[in-house]
Amino acid sequence: xxxxxxxxxxxxxxxxxxxxxxxxxxxxxxxxxxxxxxxxxxxxxxxxxxxxxxxxxxxxxxxxxxxxxxxxxxxxxxxxxxxxxxxxxxxxxxxxxxxxxxxxxxxxxxxxxxxxxxxxxxxxxxxxxxxxxxxxxxxxxxxxxxxxxxxxxxxxxxxxxxxxxxxxxxxxxxxxxxxxxxxxxxxxxxxxxxxxxxxxxxxxxxxxxxxxxxxxxxxxxxxxxxxxxxxxxxxxxxxxxxxxxxxxxxxxxxxxxxxxxxxxxxxxxxxxxxxxxxxxxxxxxxxxxxxxxxxxxxxxxxxxxxxxxxxxxxxxxxxxxxxxxxxxxxxxxxxxx
Amino acid sequence: xxxxxxxxxxxxxxxxxxxxxxxxxxxxxxxxxxxxxxxxxxxxxxxxxxxxxxxxxxxxxxxxxxxxxxxxxxxxxxxxxxxxxxxxxxxxxxxxxxxxxxxxxxxxxxxxxxxxxxxxxxxxxxxxxxxxxxxxxxxxxxxxxxxxxxxxxxxxxxxxxxxxxxxxxxxxxxxxxxxxxxxxxxxxxxxxxxxxxxxxxxxxxxxxxxxxxxxxxxxxxxxxxxxxxxxxxxxxxxxxxxxxxxxxxxxxxxxxxxxxxxxxxxxxxxxxxxxxxxxxxxxxxxxxxxxxxxxxxxxxxxxxxxxxxxxxxxxxxxxxxxxxxxxxxxxxxxxxx
DNA sequence: CTGTTAGCGCCTTCAA
DNA sequence: TTGAAGGCGCTAACAG
Numbered sequence: 001x002x003x004x005x006x007x008x009x010x011x012x013x014x015x016x017x018x019x020x021x022x023x024x025x026x027x028x029x030x031x032x033x034x035x036x037x038x039x040x041x042x043x044x045x046x047x048x049x050x051x052x053x054x055x056x057x058x059x060x061x062x063x064x065x066x067x068x069x070x071x072x073x074x075x076x077x078x079x080x081x082x083x084x085x086x087x088x089x090x091x092x093x094x095x096x097x098x099x100x101x102x103x104x105x106x107x108x109x110x111x112x113x114x115x116x117x118x119x120x121x122x123x124x125x126x127x128x129x130x131x132x133x134x135x136x137x138x139x140x141x142x143x144x145x146x147x148x149x150x151x152x153x154x155x156x157x158x159x160x161x162x163x164x165x166x167x168x169x170x171x172x173x174x175x176x177x178x179x180x181x182x183x184x185x186x187x188x189x190x191x192x193x194x195x196x197x198x199x200x201x202x203x204x205x206x207x208x209x210x211x212x213x214x215x216x217x218x219x220x221x222x223x224x225x226x227x228x229x230x231x232x233x234x235x236x237x238x239x240x241x242x243x244x245x246x247x248x249x250x251x252x253x254x255x256x257x258x259x260x261x262x263x264x265x266x267x268x269x270x271x272x273x274x275x276x277x278x279x280x281x282x283x284x285x286x287x288x289x290x291x292x293x294x295x296x297x298x299x300x301x302x303x304x305x306x307x308x309x310x311x312x313x314x315x316x317x318x319x320x321x322x323x324x325x326x327x328x329x330x331x332x333x334x335x336x337x
Numbered sequence: 338x339x340x341x342x343x344x345x346x347x348x349x350x351x352x353x354x355x356x357x358x359x360x361x362x363x364x365x366x367x368x369x370x371x372x373x374x375x376x377x378x379x380x381x382x383x384x385x386x387x388x389x390x391x392x393x394x395x396x397x398x399x400x401x402x403x404x405x406x407x408x409x410x411x412x413x414x415x416x417x418x419x420x421x422x423x424x425x426x427x428x429x430x431x432x433x434x435x436x437x438x439x440x441x442x443x444x445x446x447x448x449x450x451x452x453x454x455x456x457x458x459x460x461x462x463x464x465x466x467x468x469x470x471x472x473x474x475x476x477x478x479x480x481x482x483x484x485x486x487x488x489x490x491x492x493x494x495x496x497x498x499x500x501x502x503x504x505x506x507x508x509x510x511x512x513x514x515x516x517x518x519x520x521x522x523x524x525x526x527x528x529x530x531x532x533x534x535x536x537x538x539x540x541x542x543x544x545x546x547x548x549x550x551x552x553x554x555x556x557x558x559x560x561x562x563x564x565x566x567x568x569x570x571x572x573x574x575x576x577x578x579x580x581x582x583x584x585x586x587x588x589x590x591x592x593x594x595x596x597x598x599x600x601x602x603x604x605x606x607x608x609x610x611x612x613x614x615x616x617x618x619x620x621x622x623x624x625x626x627x628x629x630x631x632x633x634x635x636x637x638x639x640x641x642x643x644x645x646x647x648x649x650x651x652x653x654x655x656x657x658x659x660x661x662x663x664x665x666x667x668x669x670x671x672x673x674x
Numbered sequence: 675c676t677g678t679t680a681g682c683g684c685c686t687t688c689a690a
Numbered sequence: 691t692t693g694a695a696g697g698c699g700c701t702a703a704c705a706g
Contacts (some may be wrong), residue, residue, distance in 0.1 A: 003453065005698095005700085006699065015676080017677090017699090017700080018676080018679095019677070022701090022702095025701085029676080031676090034675085034676090048448065048452030050393070050452065050453050050698085051389075052389045052392035052453065052454075052698085053389075053682090053699030055392075056387070056390050056393050056700075057700045057702085058700080066433075071408070071414045072415055072418055072617075074409070077408045077409045078409055080408045081435065093432050094432065094433050094434075095400075095432055097421070097431075098417075098421050111385065116385070117389075280588075284594055284622045285618060285622060286621055286624075286625075343683065354684080354685095354693090354694095355684095355686080355693065359685090366691060367691070367692080371691085387684070389683080390682070390698090391683075391684055392684095393682090393683080393697095393699065394686085395685065396698080
């Protein structure tokens with residue numbers, strides 16, 4: 001079946017193409033009854049505007065790009081939800097891209113997006129990304145960009161983050177208050193500013209309590225849980241005094257559980273674990289996992305809102321529009337059952 | 338900065354637009370050295386073809402639509418991963434849409450997509466969808482469609498599913514073999530064929546073991562965990578003999594844990610729970626959750642592959658291309674620690 | 675209030 | 691092997 005377009009619609013109605021177009025776009029210069037007639041017919045014939053034609057002409061794609069490291073992760077899943085919500089409210093479409101923590105993939109994706117496929121981009125940078133030079137093309141192409149959670153350095157744009165330093169401090173302090181004397185910090189990459197900030201908080205908290213802060217373990221940006229587990233086990237063997245683990249992502253917390261189990265170290269009696277995580281089932285883990293929960297959904301929403309403000313006003317995204325949301329420490333203790 | 342287009346490129350090279358276009362598309366009728374020169378220059382000026390112009394002209398959007406109920410769910414997260422993988426391998430983009438189990442949203446999304454924004458669609462229908470009449474427009478518009486996991490009835494197209502009947506049977510039998518005599522079946526909607534098939538397997542297994550099969554509880558398509566928990570608690574109170582729960586989605590398994598905890602029913606001693614789930618942490622739940630794991634990632638890949646085969650050959654997707662993958666029963670017992 | 679006209683950037687016959 | 695020209699479907703400036 002031939003798809004109905006403006007031309008066909010115009011013929012059926014004995015009107016010109018432009019009149020039909022304006023009627024459908026609710027132009028003020030079209031008579032009310034004409035509008036009605038046109039819309040009626042459009043409905044009848046199941047008219048749906050061709051997005052590529054209008055995109056070409058109007059230079060509006062009605063689409064944003066969402067670039068994230070992975071999706072099998074509760075934080076990003078919730079964030080997607082928030083983004084999609086706002087996008088739909090603005091009548092926009094969402095293209096999703098996964099970098100799998102690869103800088104190269106990220107650069108390729110950005111390169112493509114700079115070609116005008118999207119009106120704006122929301123992104124959380126890959127842990128591998130050494131710098132943000134690949135994002136320069138976006139700036140040149142005037143494609144609005146908003147970072148969320150994992151920000152790129154050196155790009156003057158808005159960033160939606162959580163209080164990484166403060167929560168790193170709080171998490172560490174919580175472990176110390178629970179009696180830990182030697183706390184290890186696990187992160188998957190040392191190029192993420194977010195991990196740095198949390199580590200600063202971690203260091204400061206230990207220092208404030210007169211404890212050494214030299215047990216940081218950087219697990220290279222891997223998504224392989226077994227490998228992470230192995231490295232954590234090695235750390236625990238090399239440094240048997242470790243009685244607290246602060247994991248910056250939930251997958252490292254799970255690996256820590258595994259490592260402790262393999263070494264016969266009881267959690268939480270011998271080793272206490274705390275983690276940044278949005279796991280819905282954290283309370284049902286054995287033992288329950290105390291977490292720092294980020295407002296992932298809200299971050300996705302917020303980032304999208306900032307982006308759409310820029311898009312609709314046709315203005316660049318300013319660094320001053322950045323927002324920092326609060327994360328929450330959720331303490332969960334064993335029920336002893 | 339003005340985005341470079343074919344015209345500009347042609348001017349710089351003292352060639353015609355069409356020659357440049359053909360060179361970039363590796364046309365056989367362009368001299369090798371000309372191609373080289375053109376590509377060099379394109380690279381130099383950071384030329385990126387305008388997807389809306391080429392989409393309009395070639396009637397290829399290089400984009401597929403992925404329509405799923407939600408994303409904060411391990412099954413769909415993994416599926417997205419598989420889909421994205423195949424899409425990128427085919428140089429395609431992925432538009433993501435969440436129905437939040439709403440039939441209305443699903444219909445609106447489909448309506449939009451039928452307008453030519455995508456070359457094909459992958460979808461898992463919303464639990465609310467009473468029938469598939471809203472998908473008729475897609476068929477009319479010749480937009481290839483592949484269902485995965487949750488299929489729509491009455492549409493002649495390929496579907497990628499798992500062995501729902503067999504796995505429903507196996508799950509139930511497992512509970513019976515563990516000593517359960519009264520097994521409840523939980524599902525979020527009775528309009529999903531997938532839930533029906535699993536229930537048939539459940540019924541057959543109970544029958545084969547000479548047990549009654551009247552404890553099915555249909556929790557209306559809600560994503561509200563508290564509400565689900567309440568309803569399950571009511572079921573357990575009304576029918577105290579229930580000693581086994583077969584949950585068709587992981588969120589209902591978690592609600593079952595909560596309900597049992599609230600009623601002081603010990604799991605797994607008094608009530609055993611099994612669930613369809615792709616939770617990475619199922620082994621660490623307390624008690625560990627025995628699951629039927631679906632090959633989510635592979636399903637996403639498979640569905641995308643079938644779709645791309647149709648797209649690249651410009652032919653409709655045939656029901657005969659359907660695939661049924663195997664799910665796995667993963668038994669996890671309490672470590673008694 | 676409505677119609678005519680001119681492209682948006684690209685691909686693709688047709689002609690040279 | 692390259693160039694010229696038309697048009698994909700839509701929007702917007704300019705007439706009337």
